[in-house]
Amino acid sequence: MRYGLLVEGAPYSSQAAHSALRFATALVARGHRLESVFFYHDGVYNAARLAAPPQDEPHLYDAWCSLHAEHGTQLQVCIAAALRRGLLDPREADRHGKSGHSVESPFELTGLGQLVDLGQAVDRLVTFAP
Amino acid sequence: MPTHAPATGDLLVILRHAPHGSSWLREGLDAALVAAAFGQAVTLLFQGDGVLSLVEGQGPGPLGQKGTAATLDMLAMYDIESLFYDQVALAGFGFAPQQLQLPATGVEAGAIAPLIAGHRLVLTF
Secondary structure, eight states, rough: OOOEEEEOTTTTSSSSHHHHHHHHHHHHHOOOOOEEEEGGGGGGGGTTOOOOOOOSSHHHHHHHHHHHHHOOOOEEEEEEHHTTOOOHHHHHHHHOOOOOOOOTTEEEEEEEHHHHHHHHHHSEEEOOOO | OOOOOOOOEEEEEOOSSSSSSSSHHHHHHHHHHHHHTTTEEEEEEEOGGGGGGGHHHHHOOOTTOOOHHHHHHGGGGGGGEEEEEEEHHHTTTOOOGGGGGSSEEEEEEEGGGHHHHHHEEEEEE
């Protein structure tokens, strides 16, 4: 089956992102296709490229990136939710006159319309909320 | 007891949070509005604390947040008119259906599963 995930919880603040990642890993291990993970609400913090968790904890940011590298899963971030929380890619940082960026590839800032499209494109869209 | 047939549509958005204190409601409504703008038939279900969103007369407050009352008024413009709320939750907060800002249908717990089953896509906020 083709799956999409909606992640609404910030990393390390709630179980949502951890559970979503475990579900994602299980999906692809069972031969399903995970098209995209869409990050919304506080879930957008999963895209923060500067995340530096202690070494004895799961590195969620790196794990999302691995999911993209190994399975081609898109990592889409709601741009409106991201910008107001300080998550900007190089283009948005430049546009808003900021000296650095906090989001970069493979995460991509995109609109909520992409979430609607994802919901139509996949067989199952599963929400992970705190 | 609900006498209507379960509503159906493309997308059911479940709103579980009160209008103030977090951005859950606002961001949930944003998702509903975008889906409607993309031509999806959208249904809203206000559950738990989310029923407070529908109570009329709420202002944005002193925090400088926009509030959601204005967004709720815009739902009809987006053809989102299929609104449901958990009537036990509303009564639990001491509100009556006459105090709601918008026309919405109260449902009992048993009607929620058919409501979810009637939509291909469900987003929970």
